[in-house]
Structure formats: C-alpha cells, structure tokens
Amino acid sequence: MIDGSSHATADARPTMKHVAALAGVGVKTVSRVMNNEPNVSQATIARVMDAVGRLNYELDVNAGNLKRADRRTMTIGLVLGSVTNPFSGLVHRAIEEYAWERGTAVYAASLDDDATRPEAREETLISAFLRRRVDGLILTTTSENQSYLGAAQRQGTKMVFVDRQPVGLVADAVLSDNRASARSATEHLLAHGHRRIAYLGDKPQNWTSRERLDGFSAAMRDAAIPAADAPIENGVSDVVEADAALARLLARPHPPTAVFAAQNLISLRMVKALRTAGVHQRIALIGFDDFPAADLLDPGLTVVSQNPTEIGRLAAERMFARIGGDTSAAAVHHVPTTVVPRGSGEIPPPSA
Amino acid sequence: MIDGSSHATADARPTMKHVAALAGVGVKTVSRVMNNEPNVSQATIARVMDAVGRLNYELDVNAGNLKRADRRTMTIGLVLGSVTNPFSGLVHRAIEEYAWERGTAVYAASLDDDATRPEAREETLISAFLRRRVDGLILTTTSENQSYLGAAQRQGTKMVFVDRQPVGLVADAVLSDNRASARSATEHLLAHGHRRIAYLGDKPQNWTSRERLDGFSAAMRDAAIPAADAPIENGVSDVVEADAALARLLARPHPPTAVFAAQNLISLRMVKALRTAGVHQRIALIGFDDFPAADLLDPGLTVVSQNPTEIGRLAAERMFARIGGDTSAAAVHHVPTTVVPRGSGEIPPPSA
C-alpha cells in the first residue's frame, strides 16, 4: 500500500450499481438508503452504508433530479455586484447561510458596474444558470429592463431582486428605501444647522442613484433651500474626480458647509479629498453604507447604514417561500436604514 | 394577450424533443445546433434557432453531462473564509472571473473560522459539492487534516488549496509566504530602530498564524533581541481583548515601542486600542493585509499587503490546468507580499 492505488477504494467513480452489487441488494434499495426513505431494515442499511464507505460513493444528485418528481436541483443562482464590495459581500453571505441550511447550493457570479457591456454579461450569466436548471435566481441586475426574464419565470424559475426593483417583470424585491435614507441623511445635516449641502452621487443611469438623489432633493426642497445651495455632482468614480469635484464646490461663491456622499466608494474618496484639501475638520460629511474602519477615521465617518445582512436574509426567505409554493402577490420589501453618527456628520456650519 | 398565458411561449419547460418537433428535425440535429457542432446546414440551423427562440429553450447541461464522454459538469466548488472578509472576497472574485471566462460556473460556500464544529461544516459542504459532481474544488480548509479528501481526488475531482497547505493530501497550494511576510514586517520595524516589538496574533491552531509567529520570532532572534523584549499575545479576537492586551504590554517594565498585528481584523482592533490608549502617534504599528481605508487613518496604517487577486487567479489557473490534464507534480506556489509604508509603521522609537 505504497501509493494508494492498491487501496480498497477504487479509482473510478462508483455508481449506485456498484454499491448495489457490493452490498448484494438492488439499486432501488441503495436509492432508498441514500435518500433516507423508509421501509429498509436496519441490517440492509448497514450493509449498504458499508459498501458506500468502501467505495467512497457519493450520490449523483444531478442524475437523480432528471427523474425526480419535483425536478428541483436544490441550487440557486446569485448575481450580485462584486463580492469585493462589502455591501454585496454581506448580502451574499446571508443568502448563502440561509440556502445551505436548507440543503441548497449557491452559484455565485459578480457583476461589475463598470463592465463594457454589462447587460451582455448579465444575460450570459443568467443563461448559464438557467442551463443548469437552478430553482431560483437572486439578482442585482444592471440592465434597464428585465422583461427578457419573463419566459424563464413562466417556466418556473423563481426570481427575487436585491437592491433594485425589477422593471418589465413582476417579482419580489428586497432593498433599502434609498429615497427615504437619502432624505434622512440630508435631514441629519439640516438638523445640525447646515443650509448649503452638496450632493455627490453615482452614475444617474443607476436606479438606486436616482432614488437617492430624489430623496436629497426632496429634503432640501422641504427645507426651502434654493437649488443654488444644493449643488449636485454625479458620477464621481475616481479619487482624482473627487478632488476635482470638491475643488469645484469650494470655488463657489457660497461653498457648501456639508457634503452628502451617496454611495460607499464615493464616501471613501470624499474622506480623502476633504483631508487633502485640509477641510475635513471643517466641512461636515455623511456617507452611504457602513464599513469596518469608519469609526477609526478622524473624525469618525457618519453614515447611513444599510442592513445588507437583513436584506440578504429576507431575499433568501422570499426565495425559499416561492420555491416552497408561495403564490402570494410579488411585493417590494424595504429594509430600514439608520444614520450612525460618528463625528463627521455632526460638524456644525461655521456660523453656528 | 392580457396575462402572457396566451403568449406564444409555453409555460412548461421545453425539451429538445419539443424544439425538434417544432423545427421539424431530429433531436440529434437540435443537439448539434445547441453545441455548435459541424455538419448542419445554415437553413437547418436557422429553423432550429427559430424554434429555440419561440419556446425559450435552454439546453439542460446536467442531463447532457450524464452521457457526455468527458463527464465534465463545467462547475467548480469554492470553500473559502467568509466573503465578508475582504481578503476572501478578492480571492473569490479573481477565481470567479477566471472560471466564467472558461464557461465554468462557481459554487460558493463560506467557512467561518469561529463556527462550533468547523470540520463538520467543511465536510458537509464538500460532500454537497461532490454530490453535484464538480470538476474541482478550491479550498481554504479549517480542518487539521485533509486526508479524507483522498478518495474523491483519486476519483477525479481536482483540488487546489488557497491560503493553506494541504495536510495528509498531495495537491497544489497557492498562498502568501506567511513566514517571510511576517519576517519582512518585523524587519521593517527593526530597520526603523525598534528593539522592543510586540506580536499580536490569531489563534495558534491556525496554520498561517503559526507561520507568521515563526517569521516574527526568527527575525527577532536574528536581530539578537531577547525574548523578553518580544512579547507575544495570541488569540486577540475582540476589541475588548485588544484593549486588555495593549494594557498588559504597556504595563511591562519596558513596554514595546512597536506592535506587529499579524492578522487583518486584529490590525483594526489594534488601531482602535492604540487610539483609545492615546498612544497611536507614539507606538509604531504594522498590520497584516490591506483594506480600502487603511490610507485614510491617522497615521495611515502600514501593512504587509498580500495579493489576494493574484492568489485567486493563480489558484484558478492551476485548477484549470489540472482539469485540462496537467499531471505535473503538485506544488506550493508562493505569491509575493509587500510592505506598504503609510506612517504608522515608520514611527521611530522614543530614543531615536
């Protein structure tokens, strides 16, 4: 027994037939044992399990699903923003946890916002999942319209959207109330006495971006702030751009006394830009999305904290409810956000 | 056409037989078209594709794999630390990218270090992957010994380890040279004049933790520093513990002038502890693993930066080489790390 090749375990992948032969039973009996079905004697179970162990047999669930009545593959597909993003990472983690607890495997695929042809990649990934007959798809789509998923949905694939609402398709969605969150953030700054507040946002092609901008605008309008005192910078996707955007804001006749960075990466870039400009102790900043080191900055970064873990858990819960036969009307589920004050968002305006 | 049920697309999932019937050809011809096989006339291809479009047919790859000669499922399984950890997230992302480019789907599963019975969960997840006949497994295992994977390996499942070396199993591994990296970090502090350096590490059950501690100890020994000046605190897994550990260090007759936090979460906890103790501008700190906001801290956090993206890419490369038939000897692949100076690691000792 030098190299394992003379070991009792065979090198070829065993099938149920091999196990049945070795145990001296029929294949259906092996199937019963492997699937914990009733009506098998303890003695037979023992003999089958012994053979399974000797051969290191693992049930082939794909083959079984071919014939099985419910035709469930016990897999779901996840299409999210990159797992590199802490938000997506937590959503991913929560869904995975929920799925594995229910014996369901999770396919993961990332969608980078900045890809060349995002819709093409999105459709390719989803098609790959459909060809593998996933029971459901949990999606953060980049495309403008998801009606192309209608056929797959009618054919039985369950769908739940995360961090977005579906367009051209009726399906459950789980997300933060982006508009209300942006409003809260803005009102937080207003409550601390600010009147001139700048908004830094992501690309407006992005639906969540538009929602956040709407929330900001609504809050400013309600506070009777003229649009001239609510400057907007969209599409800040780079540190250099952040510096430039801040420079533009500071060059205004009446520069803003506070900044709302409505996306997590933009928040980081803005922390740096304010620092570089030497105004980080003077201009208030509130960011969107929390991250581990936010409280270690100086000043600590005040953020609108989403609850990605709860978003993921709830999305998974909806998914498994649908898979389990829930046919209630599709709905949008909002997960609450909270403003976490850490210092940067509580800097008062100079006048105060 | 009010609700789509009267639409041309059927609600039942179509099979090749349906497509063949609608296109007026045999199933084998449909199979040829779906798999881009030669010897089909353009006219036939067009008719088949038309039927495919009308029925919204998607090939069932699981069914096909049952009979296909190579029996490849075009899926791999990933068992990593939680995608919540930025290191794992980047490794995950790189592997995913590489796999999808090769038409391979990726199953993802997280393994939390702090689970109750980590090996049980590990084996459950891996078994789930094997039952789905993945072509390969890319693993960051928690178990002490992986010889239980030998049978699956002999049966054809390729395996590549990430961030760990396999024990009791011969397989490729891709990881940072933890020992050398810890040595570099320590030498960086020594080069800045420090003689009394504390080491804060993860649980010593963890193999990478032991390697890092070894690297630290070797560097200190080479510098002829007595062990009394190289205090070690292991298993700091909490902010409170970090405070306590720092307090113990500062209470020493000759407190350390520098600290090496040899794990990413511990680095964060230590930043906070030093800040709380009011010594963050006085005691040097070097962390392990980079993170997005490290340069935004004050002082900026000097770290040993691993290259998780390259680790992931290389692991995927090895995996696909093995799947493609590479039978060369299994090897350990070290991916270089770099010390990124940002301020905290360059604070001189009081005497200098």
Add this chain to the structure above:
DNA sequence: GTGAAAGCGCTAACAT
C-alpha cells in the same frame, strides 16, 4: 447533413 437507437445514473411506479 441527418436521424434512430441505446444508455448515462438515477427515481417513479409497480411489482413481489
């Protein structure tokens, strides 16, 4: 260039 028949590994339905 095309199709008919066999069978991949398993489960359903029906024996016994």
Add this chain to the structure above:
DNA sequence: ATGTTAGCGCTTTCAC
C-alpha cells in the same frame, strides 16, 4: 422489506 422496469433529457454511436 425489496427488486424490476421504464424513462427523465441528453449525447453517443452508427446508420443512412
């Protein structure tokens, strides 16, 4: 309590 037969949706083999 156990085994036998058919067939899931596809690819292989081989015939035309």
